[in-house]
Amino acid sequence: MKTLVDVILYQYKTLANGENPLVIRLTKNRKRRYIRIGISINPQYWDKIKNKPKPNCSTKEYIENIITEKLAKYQKQVLEFQATDKDFSLNQLIEAVDKSTKNATIKQQKNCGTN
Helix, strand or coil: CCCEEEEEECCCCCCCCCCEEEEEEEEECCEEEEEEEEEEECHHHEECCCCEECCCCCCHHHHHHHHHHHHHHHHHHHHHHHHCCCCCCHHHHHHHHHHHHHHHHHHHHHHHHHC
């Protein structure tokens, strides 16, 4: 089965500042999981059709850069699973991506602490 990885504006949760969080939507076998990416945006600056910030958003490049990085991690892991013909669930996909992210974060903290 094909696994879809998208970024959407999560409209079911409005934050105190009036913005909505951006989430990665993983879909496989009609099941969905949502992962927050740590960014929120005012709905008036989000293009729902293209699923990306509108051109009049002041932080458009910054948001697009983070979205691209996050999507690339999940898409890369999906390709790795498919290349090895490994059947995987959405939970296994999330764990595999989080595991690699946590390892990178720990190395960065050690480098920053020794300076």
